[in-house]
Amino acid sequence: MLPVLAIFVHVPPGRLLAQLSNPVVHDALVVTVRTSVVAQALILLLGTPLAYFLATRRFRGRALLITLVELPIVLPPAVAGIGLLVAFGRFGLLGRHFGVWSLVSFNWLAVTFAVLLVAGPFYVRSAISAFEAVDRDLVAAARTLGARPLRTFFRVSLPLARSGLAAGEAVALARGIGEFGATIMFAGSLQGRTQTLSLAVYAEFDRNFDVALAISAVLVLLSVAILLALKVSALWQPSRQSSPSLFARFGSS
Amino acid sequence: MTRRPPAALAAALLLVVGAGVAGAARPKPSGKPLPPPITVFAASSLTDAFPAIDSRDTYSFAGSSTLATQIMNGAPADVLASANTTIPNMLYAQGLVEKPVDFTRNTLVIIVPKTNPADISDVYDLTKPGVRIDIANSSVPVGSYTLSILKNMNLTGAVLANVVSQETDVRTVLTKIALGQADAGFVYATDARSAAGQVTVVRLPAWAQPKVTYAMAVVTRSAHQAAAQAFVKEVLSKAGQAKLQYFGFLPLPAGSSS
Numbered sequence: 464m465l466p467v468l469a470i471f472v473h474v475p476p477g478r479l480l481a482q483l484s485n486p487v488v489h490d491a492l493v494v495t496v497r498t499s500v501v502a503q504a505l506i507l508l509l510g511t512p513l514a515y516f517l518a519t520r521r522f523r524g525r526a527l528l529i530t531l532v533e534l535p536i537v538l539p540p541a542v543a544g545i546g547l548l549v550a551f552g553r554f555g556l557l558g559r560h561f562g563v564w565s566l567v568s569f570n571w572l573a574v575t576f577a578v579l580l581v582a583g584p585f586y587v588r589s590a591i592s593a594f595e596a597v598d599r600d601l602v603a604a605a606r607t608l609g610a611r612p613l614r615t616f617f618r619v620s621l622p623l624a625r626s627g628l629a630a631g632e633a634v635a636l637a638r639g640i641g642e643f644g645a646t647i648m649f650a651g652s653l654q655g656r657t658q659t660l661s662l663a664v665y666a667e668f669d670r671n672f673d674v675a676l677a678i679s680a681v682l683v684l685l686s687v688a689i690l691l692a693l694k695v696s697a698l699w700q701p702s703r704q705s706s707p708s709l710f711a712r713f714g715s716s
Numbered sequence: 717m718t719r720r721p722p723a724a725l726a727a728a729l730l731l732v733v734g735a736g737v738a739g740a741a742r743p744k745p746s747g748k749p750l751p752p753p754i755t756v757f758a759a760s761s762l763t764d765a766f767p768a769i770d771s772r773d774t775y776s777f778a779g780s781s782t783l784a785t786q787i788m789n790g791a792p793a794d795v796l797a798s799a800n801t802t803i804p805n806m807l808y809a810q811g812l813v814e815k816p817v818d819f820t821r822n823t824l825v826i827i828v829p830k831t832n833p834a835d836i837s838d839v840y841d842l843t844k845p846g847v848r849i850d851i852a853n854s855s856v857p858v859g860s861y862t863l864s865i866l867k868n869m870n871l872t873g874a875v876l877a878n879v880v881s882q883e884t885d886v887r888t889v890l891t892k893i894a895l896g897q898a899d900a901g902f903v904y905a906t907d908a909r910s911a912a913g914q915v916t917v918v919r920l921p922a923w924a925q926p927k928v929t930y931a932m933a934v935v936t937r938s939a940h941q942a943a944a945q946a947f948v949k950e951v952l953s954k955a956g957q958a959k960l961q962y963f964g965f966l967p968l969p970a971g972s973s974s
Contacts (some may be wrong), residue, residue: 553833553896568897569848569880651850651881651892665884669781670855 470679482677490655491663491678498571498659499639502578506586506635511628514590515616529591535584543581544648551576551649573650574657582639589631593624626697633693637686660685751943755792757783759799759857759930760887761822761904765963766797769956770947779856779885787812787935794944797932797951799857799886799904804933813933819951821966822904822928824861826918827893827911834899836918842900843874850889850898853882857928858889862902864926890915904928906964930965 471479482488517529535543551558551567558564567573597620605615621628643661650657652666660682667675753772759780766775776783780798784807787793796813798804804816828836834847842849852859859882866872880898883889889901894914908917932951934944950956961967 548895548897553829651897652853652883653879653881657881666853666882669779669785669884670853672785 467683470676470683473676478673479677479680482674483681485674485677487654487658487663487667487674488678488681491658491660492681494571494574494655494657495640495659495661498574498578499636502575502582502639503632503636505575505579506583506639507632510583510587511590514587515594515620517587518591518594533584533588535581536588538581540581540642540644541648544577544645547573547577547580547645547649567650569651569653569657571650571657574646574659577645577649578639578642581642581645582635585638586628586631586635589634590624590628593627593631594620596627597623629696630693633689637689640682640685751946752940754794754938754940754943754947756795756797756947757787757791757793758795758797759783760885761799761858761907762797762930763887764910765906765960765965766951768963769959770950773947777885777887779852781855781857782884790937793935794938794940795932795934795947797930799928799930800860801929801931803857804931808933811936813935816931816933817948817952818929818931818968819948820930820957820960821968822906822930822964823925823966824858824865824902824920824928825905825908826900826920827890827903827908827915828900828918829893829896830914830916831896832916833896836900838918839869839871839875839920842878843871845878847878847900848880848898849875849878850881850883850892850901851879852886852889852902853884856883856885858886858902858904861926861928865902865920865924868924868926869921909964929968 513532517525517532538546548555550556551563553559553564553568555564558567567576601623602615602619605619606612610618640659641661642659643665646652646657646659647662647665652658652662654663654666658666660678664675664678664682667678750772753774755774755776756766757776757778758766760777763775763777776793780800780803783791783793783796784798784803787796787807788810796804796807797819798816799822801816801818804813807813808816826836826839826842828834834841834844836842836847841847851862854860854863863872866875881892883892886903886907890903890907890911892898893901893903894911900918905917908915932948934941934948938944951960957967
């Protein structure tokens with residue numbers, strides 16, 4: 464807690480707010496928001512079906528596949544960065560073919576890619592647990608009542624797995640915003656194009672320490688906002704517990 | 717083998733190892749004890765040269781501005797060796813280091829990947845649209861030297877438009893070019909030499925070169941003042957200067973005062 468508090472104590476709030484109008488901070492915010500939105504959308508779109516598949520199907524090699532998907536969680540980000548370079552770099556395994564490298568060289572797509580790789584697994588792992596916890600009987604009941612698999616997924620499995628998915632997405636979002644090593648190695652750092660908030664802190668560290676502090680404060684507030692949103696969204700769940708929740712008190716008969 | 721209690725075995729091992737280490741640490745019979753190893757914060761471009769001058773010390777290589785920030789925040793350095801004179805002078809004005817001394821010089825070059833994918837043969841080719849250039853950011857000495865040389869040649873706008881990334885130290889630029897990630901980069905001649913097999917040098921005109929002078933200073937808070945001064949002397953000595961020149965650094969102008 465102390466390091467976090469120290470950030471806000473070190474610089475007077477007035478100066479902190481003044482730094483927020485600094486173009487460096489503004490550009491970093493724009494880059495971060497843009498790449499986060501796209502990356503998280505991709506994570507949700509691709510990760511949810513993948514997690515559902517891994518949670519509900521049993522097949523040979525399932526454990527191995529799950530391990531591979533979760534690997535980036537334990538991988539040091541710098542290693543992820545080097546991996547991206549040798550895979551998608553100019554002379555990389557995939558990069559040297561089909562103009563792949565020029566698609567992702569030093570632009571916001573490269574940042575999005577890096578975020579996808581390091582943050583995605585956090586969501587998928589949580590989603591797998593969430594789908595596994597869905598009561599099979601309920602799904603079976605829906606099927607016997609005539610609902611097709613897709614309808615069952617959207618009307619039964621997904622809502623029941625909601626809180627686990629939300630928690631996983633919150634972690635993935637926070638991890639993605641904080642991503643540094645893979646981004647700076649693969650996407651580079653250029654204000655307005657690839658310099659996210661995390662990269663901007665590093666760049667301003669020895670250029671203008673006050674700006675670095677201001678950006679750090681922004682990042683702390685973002686993290687708190689994500690956490691709060693997660694807590695609040697948990698309250699919206701219809702409570703199945705015996706201890707009364709805020710909303711169950713009003714709803715139950 | 718009889719079963720000895722593990723604790724006794726461990727203790728015996730420790731005694732043997734301890735005795736060996738103690739014996740190794742005893743000063744050589746040939747004379748005075750060696751000065752304690754010190755912590756040297758040095759610019760990245762000195763990564764190869766400094767350990768060759770004195771291999772016993774602990775080195776921390778990074779962009780000179782990063783090192784300065786660390787020293788300003790209390791990092792335990794004994795000596796700072798910066799790729800410019802501005803940074804040590806700034807710290808001297810703040811009372812963090814002793815009076816800096818110049819100790820070597822360098823030149824700026826353009827490097828391209830060995831295969832030269834963008835077909836760069838001189839600095840003007842860098843203004844071609846679509847060329848990807850990697851430089852260090854302006855707070856790092858090599859970054860500000862890059863901006864100086866571009867200003868001298870009146871190419872600032874045209875070249876900066878093609879910059880795709882700004883790194884925090886010169887060796888990152890070198891690595892990205894060696895990997896072929898960018899088409900061209902600005903580094904020191906000494907860095908290009910250290911990766912001779914992976915990059916090709918494109919020379920910059922001598923008339924446009926900024927004065928690249930490295931300066932070093934003893935940190936005032938250092939607990940090893942004598943050893944730090946000895947290190948500075950060693951770098952300035954004939955042998956130290958010869959080692960620097962071996963790696964491609966340039967000698968100080970004759971008769972220059974420290």
